[in-house]
Amino acid sequence: AKTMGISTMQFFDPEMQAVETARDVLDVDLRRGLQENEFVLYYQPQVDSANKLTGVEALLRWPHPKRGLLSPGEFIAFAEEKGLIGLIGQWVLEAACIQLLRWSADPETAELTIAINVSALEFSHPEFVPRMLKVIDRTGINPKRLVLEFTERVMLGLTEDTVSKMRALKARGLYFSLDDFGIGYSSLGYLQSLPLDELKIDRTFVKDILTNPNDAVIACSIMALGASLGLAVVAEGVETQEQRDYLASQGCKAYQGYLFGRPVPIAELRLGRNVRNP
Ligand code: C2E
Ligand code: CA
Ligand code: CA
Ligand code: CA
Numbered sequence: 001a002k003t004m005g006i007s008t009m010q011f012f013d014p015e016m017q018a019v020e021t022a023r024d025v026l027d028v029d030l031r032r033g034l035q036e037n038e039f040v041l042y043y044q045p046q047v048d049s050a051n052k053l054t055g056v057e058a059l060l061r062w063p064h065p066k067r068g069l070l071s072p073g074e075f076i077a078f079a080e081e082k083g084l085i086g087l088i089g090q091w092v093l094e095a096a097c098i099q100l101l102r103w104s105a106d107p108e109t110a111e112l113t114i115a116i117n118v119s120a121l122e123f124s125h126p127e128f129v130p131r132m133l134k135v136i137d138r139t140g141i142n143p144k145r146l147v148l149e150f151t152e153r154v155m156l157g158l159t160e161d162t163v164s165k166m167r168a169l170k171a172r173g174l175y176f177s178l179d180d181f182g183i184g185y186s187s188l189g190y191l192q193s194l195p196l197d198e199l200k201i202d203r204t205f206v207k208d209i210l211t212n213p214n215d216a217v218i219a220c221s222i223m224a225l226g227a228s229l230g231l232a233v234v235a236e237g238v239e240t241q242e243q244r245d246y247l248a249s250q251g252c253k254a255y256q257g258y259l260f261g262r263p264v265p266i267a268e269l270r271l272g273r274n275v276r277n278p
Contacts (some may be wrong), residue, residue: 027082030075033062034087041095042263045270046115046234046256049248053271055113055147057256058096059263060088072117080121086131089122093132097139099266100146109271115147115177120154129168136172143173149200151179155190163193170195177234182218191229199226203237206257210242220250227251 043056062070079085096114103109136143177198182205201222205215226233235247238257
């Protein structure tokens with residue numbers, strides 16, 4: 001509200017004022033939250049065709065001292081706008097690496113993977129790759145156990161820079177997953193020029209897969225595309241046995257969704273061989 005003209009009433013609009021104040025509060029809060037180490041990773045199981053746990057997706061949560069548990073939808077976009085996404089991403093990476101390190105000590109968990117979400121803005125930072133490699137080297141994790149989930153938005157401004165950054169990380173053995181696949185920003189041309197390992201079928205196509213033929217066609221096309229490009233395919237947002245069985249009948253081999261487990265704090269994660277019936 002710096003450059004309000006005389007003719008505008010916005011400055012005196014109490015609603016606008018309230019929005020501005022809330023944003024200022026969130027800004028201060030986020031910085032403090034980072035400083036005070038308030039963030040937590042929740043982990044959601046990913047399973048194979050035999051319901052065996054193969055890894056988890058790390059999903060960020062912020063147990064806010066006053067507002068309760070906040071989901072990324074409530075602060076990630078804001079953090080990006082305020083230039084804080086890099087710090088948050090660093091925190092997530094460190095936390096995930098520490099968890100991988102703990103798991104690596106036990107043969108029952110040593111093979112598990114952790115997927116972290118990388119926002120397009122975060123990835124575009126010139127220091128993204130060196131910072132990432134620094135944490136990997138410092139913690140000494142096996143990079144093959146670390147999955148980076150990119151959205152198609154990362155591919156939107158696909159440049160030589162994107163490709164070379166991905167190749168630099170790939171050279172160290174990281175695993176790349178293309179998240180929310182199918183909701184689409186661009187052509188499929190980029191799929192072959194990037195060192196991808198996996199596609200994740202977006203939840204919106206899984207939701208009505210049994211009742212909406214269009215969604216079923218898209219989900220099946222993604223599986224076919226994955227097969228022909230040699231990429232693994234994970235179905236996300238699987239909530240019912242019927243959805244899971246249909247996906248399986250169409251060749252799906254990896255799943256994530258409430259059917260197998262909600263995102264939970266590490267202490268509540270069930271690490272048994274069979275996630276559903278331990
Ligand atoms: P996403 O990467 O697509 O993650 C999946 C979202 O779907 C998660 O929401 C998860 O809780 C939810 N979900 C999983 N299974 C089911 C299901 O069976 N049914 C339904 N209805 N929902 C399911 P969440 O945790 O609120 O995260 C939302 C988004 O925030 C994520 O979408 C991701 O894009 C972003 N995000 C999460 N953690 C991070 C992070 O550490 N860094 C960044 N940059 N973004 C993050
Ligand atoms: Ca994701
Ligand atoms: Ca997703
Ligand atoms: Ca999504």
